[in-house]
Amino acid sequence: MSSNHVTAGLTSELERKIEARKAHVGIIGMGYVGLPLALLFSEQGISVTGFDVDQRKVETLTSGGSYIVRIPPGEVQQARARGFSATADYSHITDMDAVIICVPTPLNEYREPDLSFITSTANSIAPYLRAGQLIVLESTTYPGTTEEVVIPILEKNNRSGLKAARDGGEDAGVFYIAFSPEREDPGRTDIARHDIPKVVGGLDKRASELASALYGCIFRRTVKVSSLAAAEMTKLLENIYRCVNIALVNELKLLCLRMGIDLWEVIEAAKTKPFGYQAFYPGPGLGGHCIPIDPYYLSWKAKQFDFQTKFIELAGEVNSAMPYHVVTAVARALNQHKKALNGSKVLVLGVAYKKDIDDLRESPALTIIELLQEEGAEVSYNDPYFASVGHGRHYNLNMNCAPLDNLGAYDCVLIITDHSDYDYRRIVSEAKLVVDTRNATKGIVAKNVVHC
Numbered sequence: 001m002s003s004n005h006v007t008a009g010l011t012s013e014l015e016r017k018i019e020a021r022k023a024h025v026g027i028i029g030m031g032y033v034g035l036p037l038a039l040l041f042s043e044q045g046i047s048v049t050g051f052d053v054d055q056r057k058v059e060t061l062t063s064g065g066s067y068i069v070r071i072p073p074g075e076v077q078q079a080r081a082r083g084f085s086a087t088a089d090y091s092h093i094t095d096m097d098a099v100i101i102c103v104p105t106p107l108n109e110y111r112e113p114d115l116s117f118i119t120s121t122a123n124s125i126a127p128y129l130r131a132g133q134l135i136v137l138e139s140t141t142y143p144g145t146t147e148e149v150v151i152p153i154l155e156k157n158n159r160s161g162l163k164a165a166r167d168g169g170e171d172a173g174v175f176y177i178a179f180s181p182e183r184e185d186p187g188r189t190d191i192a193r194h195d196i197p198k199v200v201g202g203l204d205k206r207a208s209e210l211a212s213a214l215y216g217c218i219f220r221r222t223v224k225v226s227s228l229a230a231a232e233m234t235k236l237l238e239n240i241y242r243c244v245n246i247a248l249v250n251e252l253k254l255l256c257l258r259m260g261i262d263l264w265e266v267i268e269a270a271k272t273k274p275f276g277y278q279a280f281y282p283g284p285g286l287g288g289h290c291i292p293i294d295p296y297y298l299s300w301k302a303k304q305f306d307f308q309t310k311f312i313e314l315a316g317e318v319n320s321a322m323p324y325h326v327v328t329a330v331a332r333a334l335n336q337h338k339k340a341l342n343g344s345k346v347l348v349l350g351v352a353y354k355k356d357i358d359d360l361r362e363s364p365a366l367t368i369i370e371l372l373q374e375e376g377a378e379v380s381y382n383d384p385y386f387a388s389v390g391h392g393r394h395y396n397l398n399m400n401c402a403p404l405d406n407l408g409a410y411d412c413v414l415i416i417t418d419h420s421d422y423d424y425r426r427i428v429s430e431a432k433l434v435v436d437t438r439n440a441t442k443g444i445v446a447k448n449v450v451h452c
């Protein structure tokens with residue numbers, strides 16, 4: 001048998017396993033992306049093992065619990081009954097047919113890509129790779145990461161001299177590698193996860209086909225692109241598009257406030273155009289793990305090509321100024337009531353980065369609270385999703401959630417996140433002053449409401 005036959009045999013073995021739903025999938029990183037993905041595979045009867053370095057997460061999952069509000073423990077328990085398990089032990093990688101990497105890709109203190117989670121994962125799994133496995137990176141990152149960073153580590157550190165499969169390769173000792181961006185929108189309920197098409201790009205055609213077949217088990221449609229870099233770039237295009245358009249409406253909001261025009265009304269009207277317009281909404285600043293971060297992955301990489309990504313930089317400038325705009329608006333609103341920000345009691349409503357979710361990452365509320373405190377305000381917060389806010393990479397607040405029962409005691413109630421749980425009519429009727437960054441008080445006509 002020629003080595004080509006051996007390679008083909010390995011491919012078809014994996015294909016057969018995927019087709020028969022007998023492939024064992026390992027997912028690395030049991031966070032907001034990895035855990036729901038694991039549950040999706042499990043729902044389709046596919047054996048899944050979750051890997052995480054966070055022992056507390058492993059223990060919670062092992063005992064049938066959940067640490068993500070929108071995933072009820074019952075779902076984890078059902079998956080457990082179907083064979084889902086979690087571990088911090090990478091030696092089990094050898095037992096997997098496919099390994100999907102969903103680890104964080106933050107920015108470092110200089111706002112440059114921090115690939116340490118990806119490189120540490122690659123270093124950890126490399127010794128346990130075996131021929132014929134499919135490795136897929138899902139973490140959002142700049143084009144070139146899979147080929148320039150992940151593959152060299154996997155090739156160098158595996159114990160069997162395995163190489164990533166490239167078209168025309170004659171070596172049987174290969175693993176297959178692909179990139180497939182995650183497209184989840186936390187909190188969105190109008191589209192089922194399996195209805196969101198899944199983009200895949202492999203290092204070679206077989207890797208693309210295998211990744212497409214694997215994801216085809218859980219998504220109705222997969223979209224194959226020609227390379228790893230094209231798949232990596234697809235995710236960045238989607239997020240940069242969002243970031244730039246949010247910056248556009250944020251800038252227009254500042255103008256409209258000055259002109260006395262209600263931009264929210266304008267957006268609703270513009271939305272009625274059946275083509276050529278997609279609505280984006282202004283807010284107190286960008287939040288979440290994606291939009292404030294991902295564009296900088298590309299602007300950093302662009303420098304290697306002596307290229308300046310001006311749209312990304314400008315959008316970043318406009319969006320990152322929004323928390324400062326909010327603080328100025330609060331100071332002005334208090335001034336109208338003959339009060340200074342210094343010494344005023346301000347209640348921030350909502351600290352999650354968007355409505356109805358339990359995710360605090362990069363939330364503009366954190367920056368706004370810190371800025372208000374710097375100006376001498378006495379700040380409290382309320383958020384049904386967070387009993388307390390401690391400290392993270394960029395903040396150190398150590399606050400507990402304040403009750404909503406004595407709103408009249410605050411000089412200003414500042415709406416940062418428009419959670420559905422809030423009764424905005426009651427809030428407006430009980431508070432002395434409400435500053436609304438989200439148009440949450442839409443339709444409520446009251447003198448004590450200031451839009452910003």
Ligand SMILES: NC(=O)c1ccc[n+]([C@@H]2O[C@H](COP(=O)([O-])OP(=O)(O)OC[C@H]3O[C@@H](n4cnc5c(N)ncnc54)[C@H](O)[C@@H]3O)[C@@H](O)[C@H]2O)c1
Pocket residue numbers: 028029030031032033034051052053054057102103104105117120121124138139140141182183184185186289290
């Ligand atoms: N959250 C989203 O809505 C979203 C959407 C699209 C894309 N993404 C991208 O998906 C990736 C993961 O994001 P997330 O929101 O799930 O992050 P997360 O922080 O919620 O989860 C990441 C998990 O990886 C674990 N981890 C870190 N290093 C590890 C290692 N070496 N081995 C095993 N586990 C490790 C962490 O303990 C954590 O549980 C990021 O690149 C992000 O940009 C996220």
